[in-house]
Amino acid sequence: MFAGRDYLVRCTLKHPAMYRSLVLPALSLALAASGQNLAPVVNITSTALDLGAATATITYDLSDTENDPSEVTLRASLNGGLTWQVPVTQVSGDVGAGILPGTGRTITWAFDGVPNIWEAVVMVVADDGHAPDIQTMVDQVDAQNLAGLLEVVAIPRHYSSHLAGIQAIRDTLLGRFNGMDIEVGTQDVVVLGTNVPNVIGRQAGLRYDTLTYIVDAHYDAVSNTPGADDNASGVVATLEIARILSQYRFRNSLRYIGFSFEEQGLIGSGYYVQSGIPAWERIDGVLNLEMIGYYSDEPNSQQVPAGFNILFPDAIAALAANDYRGDFLTVVGNTASNSLVETCLDAVDTYVPELSRIALVVPGNGQIAPDLRRSDHARFWDVGMKALMLTDGSEFRNANYHTPNDAIATLDIPFLVNCTKATLATAAMLAEPMNAGFDTHPLGSVGMDDHQHGFPCGVDVYPNPAKDLLWIHVHDCVGRTVSAQLFALDGRRVAGRDLRFSGVDERQALPLHGIARGTYLLVLQAGDAHTTLKVEVE
Numbered sequence: 001m002f003a004g005r006d007y008l009v010r011c012t013l014k015h016p017a018m019y020r021s022l023v024l025p026a027l028s029l030a031l032a033a034s035g036q037n038l039a040p041v042v043n044i045t046s047t048a049l050d051l052g053a054a055t056a057t058i059t060y061d062l063s064d065t066e067n068d069p070s071e072v073t074l075r076a077s078l079n080g081g082l083t084w085q086v087p088v089t090q091v092s093g094d095v096g097a098g099i100l101p102g103t104g105r106t107i108t109w110a111f112d113g114v115p116n117i118w119e120a121v122v123m124v125v126a127d128d129g130h131a132p133d134i135q136t137m138v139d140q141v142d143a144q145n146l147a148g149l150l151e152v153v154a155i156p157r158h159y160s161s162h163l164a165g166i167q168a169i170r171d172t173l174l175g176r177f178n179g180m181d182i183e184v185g186t187q188d189v190v191v192l193g194t195n196v197p198n199v200i201g202r203q204a205g206l207r208y209d210t211l212t213y214i215v216d217a218h219y220d221a222v223s224n225t226p227g228a229d230d231n232a233s234g235v236v237a238t239l240e241i242a243r244i245l246s247q248y249r250f251r252n253s254l255r256y257i258g259f260s261f262e263e264q265g266l267i268g269s270g271y272y273v274q275s276g277i278p279a280w281e282r283i284d285g286v287l288n289l290e291m292i293g294y295y296s297d298e299p300n301s302q303q304v305p306a307g308f309n310i311l312f313p314d315a316i317a318a319l320a321a322n323d324y325r326g327d328f329l330t331v332v333g334n335t336a337s338n339s340l341v342e343t344c345l346d347a348v349d350t351y352v353p354e355l356s357r358i359a360l361v362v363p364g365n366g367q368i369a370p371d372l373r374r375s376d377h378a379r380f381w382d383v384g385m386k387a388l389m390l391t392d393g394s395e396f397r398n399a400n401y402h403t404p405n406d407a408i409a410t411l412d413i414p415f416l417v418n419c420t421k422a423t424l425a426t427a428a429m430l431a432e433p434m435n436a437g438f439d440t441h442p443l444g445s446v447g448m449d450d451h452q453h454g455f456p457c458g459v460d461v462y463p464n465p466a467k468d469l470l471w472i473h474v475h476d477c478v479g480r481t482v483s484a485q486l487f488a489l490d491g492r493r494v495a496g497r498d499l500r501f502s503g504v505d506e507r508q509a510l511p512l513h514g515i516a517r518g519t520y521l522l523v524l525q526a527g528d529a530h531t532t533l534k535v536e537v538e
Contacts, residue, residue, distance in 0.1 A: 001230055001262070001290055001374050001394050001401075037130035037435055039249070040064040040101070044124055044441040051523055051532075054112040054491040056443055060094075060124050061103045070126035072099045073207070074107050076114075077121045081440055083280050084123060084209050086114060099126070115490045118521075120443040125206050127436040132248055134428045138351045138421045140244045143413050146420065149236035150408050153219070154228040159194045159261065161223040166196055166260075169219045169235070173258045176239050177201040180246040182256070187276045189260050189268045196220065196260040198268045198276065201242055206436055207251035210280050213430045214255045215241050215423060216269070217289040218262030218376055228408045229398055231262070234289030237420040244424060249438075250431035252284075259376050269376035273383055285340045285430055286387035288377035292419035294398040295327055295412035302326035303396040305371045308360075315358050326397035328356035329390060329419050332372050335363055337386040344388060347425035355418040371396075390423055456480065456529055457501070461522065465536035470510045472524070477501040483525045484510055486535065494520065512537055 043061045050056070062070065072095050076086035090112075094105035107124065111117055152172055157165035177184045177199065186197035199219070205211065217234030221227025235258060242256040261267035277283060296302070302324045309316045322328075329348070333341040341359050348357045365381045366373040372389070373381075380387035392415075395401035400410055457477035461470055472484055478501065485496035494515050499508045510522075520535045 036132055036136065037068070037128065038065040039435045040068070040070045040126040040128050040437040042124050042126050042437045042439040044122070044439045045104075047122060047441055047443050049118060049443060051117075051487045051491060051521060052485055052493070052525075054110060056109045056111055056117070056120075056122070058107045058109070058122055058124060058441070058443075060105050060107070060439065062094075062099065062101050062105055062126055064101045064126075064128060066128070067101055068128040068130070069098045069100050070128045071097045072105075072107075073125045073127075074109060075123045075125065076109075076111075076443070077123070078114075078116060078119055081121045081123070083204075085280060086120060111491065113490055117443065117489075117491060121440055122443050123206075123438055123440045125436055125438040127206075127434050130435040132433045132435060134425055134433065135351055137244055137248065137428055137433075138425050141240055141417055141421045141424060143417050145240055145243070146236050146416055147408075147413055149239055150228060150232055150411070153235050154226045154232040154408050156224060156226060157219070157221050158223045159191060159196050159220065159264075163194065166220055170197065170199060170258075170260075173199040173219065173235075173239070177242065177256065180242055182242070182246050187268075187272060189271055191261055191264060191267060196268075198260055198272055199258040200276075201246075201256040203242075203246055203250070203254040203256075205250050205253040205431065206434055206438060209253050210282055212253040212255055212281050212283050213427060214257055214283060214286040215289070215427050216255075216257040216259055216286065216376060218260070218268065219258040220260055220263050222263050222402050225402065225404050225406050226408070228406050228411055229291045229293045229392070230394065230401060230406055231289070231291055232408075233291060233293030233411065233416055233419075237289050237292060237416065237423060240420055241424045241427060245428060245431070248428075249434045249436050250428075251434055252431045253281075254427060254431050262376055266376055266379050269379040273379045273385075283380070283385050285337075285343075286377055286380045286385065287344075287423050287426060288375055288380075288387060288389045289419075289423060290375040290377075290389050290391045291394050291398065291401075292329065292390060292392055292423075293411035293413075293416040294392045294400075295415035296397065297325050297327045299323035299325060301397060302328075302393060305369070305396065307369070311362070311369060312360050315360055318358055322356075326393065327415075328358050329422060330393055331357055331359045332377070332389040332391065333359070333361050333387070334366055334381050335361060336381070336384065337361075337388060340386045340388055343429055344390075344422070344426045347429055348422045351425035352418050352421045355422055357422070390419065392419075456526055457482070459524060459531060459533070461533055461535060465538040466512055467538055468512055470512055470522075470535060471507050472499065472510060472522075473505075473507040474499075474501055475505055477506070477526075478503065480526050483523075485523045485525075486510065486512075486515075487521045487523060489519060489521070
């Protein structure tokens with residue numbers, strides 16, 4: 001937890017191409033082993049563009065082990081599948097609720113007005129409505145996994161005194177995330193010339209991928225301590241949550257983040273909030289894990305900061321009734337995050353009822369209670385985002401805080417397991433599980449290269465770039481009428497005419513007067529055959 005020093009810092013977010021995959025990764029299903037209803041399987045078999053009609057046709061096969069009907073939705077991306085924000089409103093065919101399994105299903109999308117449509121990637125999602133059971137996810141939290149990860153993470157790790165240690169934990173985060181079929185990236189954070197990046201995993205939602213919930217923990221420690229509670233406990237919980245939830249599919253997106261330089265003044269999270277969140281993404285809740293491994297059922301083992309009896313009388317009364325035992329998870333939110341607090345408490349009571357919890361909701365952004373701002377959640381509060389700190393209370397319970405005695409042997413693994421379960425259940429409730437299958441496919445292969453579909457004539461165009469007149473030169477096209485239509489990249493027809501060819505080798509002109517400079521697509525059609533060529537107008 002933040003010790004209270006400030007340093008000059010430089011931080012940059014890498015380009016989205018940093019991600020391991022630019023399309024949604026194929027997530028593995030955990031449902032078969034649990035006996036739950038298996039997700040539908042979608043296979044896009046073909047796509048076709050009709051620029052003249054401004055429509056796209058997507059053909060797919062849909063199968064389902066239980067033969068359940070599915071709700072089928074079509075989504076589209078213009079950035080290679082990183083996000084799916086293209087408006088897809090005018091659709092018909094085998095789309096919507098009640099779609100039965102079968103082959104040769106088709107969706108027709110009227111994409112009028114979508115720019116660069118041939119660059120689009122489409123995704124067909126089928127959800128049979130049998131959402132996976134959150135309790136099944138919760139029950140997969142494994143004490144041995146957490147204990148084993150603690151052995152890896154709870155080592156001296158500090159940007160100055162133990163650089164090799166913190167680099168090892170960075171590599172552990174990257175390695176574990178890369179093994180989970182989620183998008184993985186880093187955000188450089190440089191303090192006094194040393195780069196210790198934020199490590200970021202993203203699990204994209206299948207319905208509202210720009211709406212995101214974060215599970216995070218800082219992975220640095222103060223100098224000369226193994227930092228088992230502060231904050232190896234939060235790191236291993238984040239990794240365990242990511243391991244389990246990455247096997248499922250959700251409507252909303254999840255991010256799993258290891259923040260750096262928390263102990264130097266919340267630097268890593270501060271720069272993530274200021275420059276690491278893409279413009280298209282909306283962070284709707286943050287679950288910040290800050291020391292969740294220390295437990296004591298001894299009376300008077302839990303202390304409270306001065307003034308808490310005034311700010312939180314109900315919580316203090318509950319503590320007093322329990323003889324101030326340090327045997328609970330503290331859920332810290334601010335007034336703007338009250339809905340997030342309620343979701344977390346509901347998750348604990350529903351899925352981990354054996355875990356005691358106390359909620360503290362601080363007014364404003366917490367300045368009235370500085371001890372509740374001493375971790376990365378505060379940076380999100382400061383910009384109006386909802387965030388929680390989930391904690392055992394740091395030095396108000398754990399006397400080993402920020403000392404070499406903050407070792408694994410002092411932690412309570414069952415308590416750590418329950419805190420991990422509670423956070424996982426909260427994240428799953430927020431992200432909303434789906435029993436869904438999907439497939440992605442480039443919409444059209446027209447684009448920078450010529451694209452022919454059995455066109456019966458040889459053809460070329462010149463000059464290209466053209467200015468006022470484009471000559472269309474055909475070979476072996478005697479007796480055919482060819483429709484020549486020129487389209488802007490947003491699908492608008494800007495010029496066209498029918499061409500009747502009587503000779504073996506002939507050319508005809510297409511006037512371009514008044515057409516703006518830019519890139520266009522020329523669609524030539526003879527009967528059912530067509531070809532598309534790129535044309536530059538200068």
